[in-house]
Amino acid sequence: MSALKSLFYRELTLAVRLGGGALMAVIFFLIVVTVIPFAVGPDLNLLARIGPAILWIGALLANLLALDRLFQADQEDGSLDLMVMAPVPLELTVAVKAAAYWVTTGLPLAVAAPLFGMMLNMPAESLGAVCLTLLAGTPGLTFIGIIGAALTVALRRGGLLMAILVIPLMIPILIFGILATSAAVVVTTPFLNPFLLLLALSLGASVLGPIAAAAALRFGLE
Template identity: 50%
Template structure:
């Protein structure tokens, strides 16, 4: 299992673009939005929590189709299925590897981009906390979408259509934490709900994803 994680990390580093692309996209969003909305600090501060969360979500979406598609194309997925590892574990590990190369760097880079968007100082802590708690859910849910579309030739757009509605609760609670944190309001309720979604998704979705992969490889 750990070997699989190491392999996926190694592949992400060597293939290039694994870490960089999602981050660059996140940066682009943080630059483009002020250009579109205008430079007014108060307006930006108001929309910063939402923009940062939507940006993290879209950056995460960008690399989802590679979670299983590459292994499917070169035949590794077939071999992993016949290997002495539960497929649910394989899915969970691969989702975790995906989080490590997308969600984790996004979480760490978010404070820098928050400066660009003029997020109030009180919000920075909550931004990092909410992303750290919420982005794993994005990877796990994304892995489910990737598992559904693994056999399809042009699954990319369909994957977005399947996954984005599933992201709604995570986005709402995640952005709510930052919004409340930035205004000094109570953040515990959305934070607990966000953590609940992540925990629930991580506990149950790998089973659905594994089922979907088995069906797709039949």
């Protein structure tokens, strides 16, 4: 446990020192939320209706921003070989790295989402649900994304290939995240059903993602 805790703090420290993580993800998220209204026009009612989709698409893209470097940096300095040979199961190591990535990227996105929702004219009473759905769904996006990061660990500039591989797998989380958030905006539709499905998908990804990513890393290093 001490080794995993040290790894978690190491990942947090590296994310802060490298200047990426929370700040870059939130800035990218803000850019997406700011640019799309210019394309759809000044209709505030329309923005309120499509606001959940804008927020979720922005969060998905921002979550992918630095994910391709999650294992590449370790592979370049030799740390990845040590992680594979360590007595700690590689699946747990991958899960800890993914959790640290979510804390420095996904969590700030969920916290910033209500503020950006106000920019899209979303009702004030729905902003809490926006944060809640992103808190439930962004871990699933991260744990799915680590599979693509592991598959492209040996490729330079593999970010585009990683996105092509993992975005189709993220579509179910995106769909139920938008449905749950839209249900909070349009109160005539149920919120709990899509939210519970979103939670189930996120929990499933948190279990299967590290297993698949660890297998991809072992295969890539053979």
